[in-house]
Amino acid sequence: MTTSVTCCFMLQIPDSRLFKNMSAITTHVLDISEGRPAGGVPVRLEVQGASGEWELLGEGRTDEDGRLRTLLPEGVRPGAATHRLTFDTAAYFDARGVEGFYPEASIVFAVRDPAEHYHVPLLLSPYGYSTYRGS
Numbered sequence: 690m691t692t693s694v695t696c697c698f699m700l701q702i703p704d705s706r707l708f709k710n711m712s713a714i715t716t717h718v719l720d721i722s723e724g725r726p727a728g729g730v731p732v733r734l735e736v737q738g739a740s741g742e743w744e745l746l747g748e749g750r751t752d753e754d755g756r757l758r759t760l761l762p763e764g765v766r767p768g769a770a771t772h773r774l775t776f777d778t779a780a781y782f783d784a785r786g787v788e789g790f791y792p793e794a795s796i797v798f799a800v801r802d803p804a805e806h807y808h809v810p811l812l813l814s815p816y817g818y819s820t821y822r823g824s
Contacts, residue, residue, distance in 0.1 A: 712761040714800075714807045716774055717823065718751050720781075722814040726755025729784065730813075731777035734760040736770050743773060766803045773797045774809055782815055789815040796820050 714734060718727040730751045735743040746767070747760040761767065774796045782789035796809055808823035 711758045711806075712747070712763075713766050713803075713805075714760050714772065714774075714809070716751070716757050716760070716776075717808070717810040718755045718757075718776065719810070719812050720755075720814070721812050726753065727751060727781055727811075727813055728753040728755055730755070730781045732757050732760070733773075733775045735773045735775070736768065737773065746772075767800045767807070769800055769803055771797060772800055772807075774811075776811055776813070778813060778818070781813075787815050791816075791818065794818045798822075 716732060718730050718732075719725070720727040728751055732749060732751065733745060734747045736746050738744055747762075749757050749759055751757045776794045776796075777792075778789055778794050779792035794811060794813065796811065798807070798809060800807060810820060810823045812819045
């Protein structure tokens, strides 16, 4: 007796129009204590100047899926420099009635090739956070 199995895979290719307005630097915040995206997190994007000062490039809040795709205006590429994303975790946790240990989380990273896309996710809980270079 033989068993025949038919399998198929569905590949969804996103419509490029969905990403038309996506910034060259994006982020995604996941609340790992809740097992869900962290919507409504205030985020600032800054670049470090030659003398060490930080200059604001953009800011916004994560959407209901925990994503922020509009930190830089459409068509604007970041320069090759050190950048910083700062997440107002106190505002996020306070809005949920949760006491957090870190009032903010800052991720400092290097943009080496301005032509590339930089996706910098944050995995967040009230007493810790982690990050990595996403795709």
